[in-house]
Amino acid sequence: MTDRALAVVRAGALTTVQDAGRPGHAHLGVPRSGALDRPAAGLANRLVGDPPETAVLETTLDGCAVRPRSTVTVAVTGAPCRVTVDGRPVAWGAPVRVPAGALLDVGPAVSGVRAYVGVSGGIAVEPVLGSRSTDLLSGLGPPPLADGTVLPLGRPAGVQARVDVAPQPAPPAELVLRVTLGPRDGWFTPEAVRAFVSRPYRVSSASNRIGLRTEGPALERARPGELPSEGMVLGAVQVPPDGRPVVFLADHPTTGGYPVIAVVHAADLPAAAQAVPDTPVRFVTVRRR
């Protein structure tokens, strides 16, 4: 069989299909979704000669294993990990040829959380509202990979990157997230706002594609009562009644009813996607430009 497809041999803890997501539909309650570490996903695509927004696989902590039914070029980026083809070690962060029927194994993350597997031609599942991304909050897009799933592949663009190894940022030992305060910092006591930007937090193991949950000082409200639901942006730091900040990631709800104390700079979110549980987190205010 010479069809362009990828058979999933080991799906891993959570492997999803991700591209640039489906922005523009928030008013219908549709999250933006898309790869959490966009630079890593884009690099995987460039290494295999695909446009940067082509659909790739996003793994979580323990990688995945797939068997292409035709010869493909792959590149694994994001969280550093051991990569093998039919048991033989191959390069991480570089284009690798995988013959038809060979087993590509993306091992557990040595550090970081999410690895990206770019495949020449891209993952060609049916798009929903213009995107092939799996959206875990609302269930749009393909379901997370399961053992035995067969994913169709697109036609390769045929442009191969001429690099051996691409430099990539190391997953953070400490996560420093630049924030601008607001829009609802006024709902918290001055002490709470000070604690938020000066005291250390840690990444909670309850984090997922919807939000990076944190453990640390509970932030006390200055005013009681309910906030009427309002629109939420990527990177919004929402504070639920337990007082522990949650940083909204790609699958975040489009509206919410808890106050947002600050918003994390978009440039810092890829690092947030790679911070393992217990990583120290500091929120740092910067002046609005």
Added chain:
Amino acid sequence: MKVLPVGEDALLVEVSSGDEAQALHAELLRRRAEGTLSVREIVPAARTVLLDGLDAPARLAAELTAAELPAAPPRARDVVEIPVRYDGPDLAEVAAHWGVPVREVARIHGDTEFRVAFCGFAPGFGYLTGLPPRYDVPRRATPRTAVPAGSVALAGPYTGVYPRSSPGGWQLIGTTDAVLWDHARVPAALLSPGTPVRFVPEAGS
């Protein structure tokens, strides 16, 4: 109108009522359609409209702060009719909150002209307003782990229809076979902000 900056490229515009939020939303959609507003997302909510993905948020903030809110333009949109069987498990509880006999819930709900104030919670889930404030009901103390798709529900000032089975704490008063969300359909969502809606009691309910 109060304009709050949100992060690097978004603004949250706060007004004093749901009606004003709908008028502001209509005005912002009009500006986008005529090409004078460049923005990725316009997300209306209870008393705010979020503008996300702006090129020059500070300039727009200054302009909006100085602007008068126009009256809501009359919008010639077809009313979406949603057939309902008023058979929900919380019907008696809602009737008790309202202080009316159980069968009156269907009449009052079915006689109301609703409008989608905003969406959220799930693709295709609209927060519908239109019931007078005396019919506000609290959320259930303990949310259900699974509310069936098509459940017609109430919470606070809102009515909504669950597009798919999900956990939920709203009071369930009925069931519909209407398909709220179908991504193979154009448009995928039956309801979008501003859509006028009527619930039509099915025979026997």
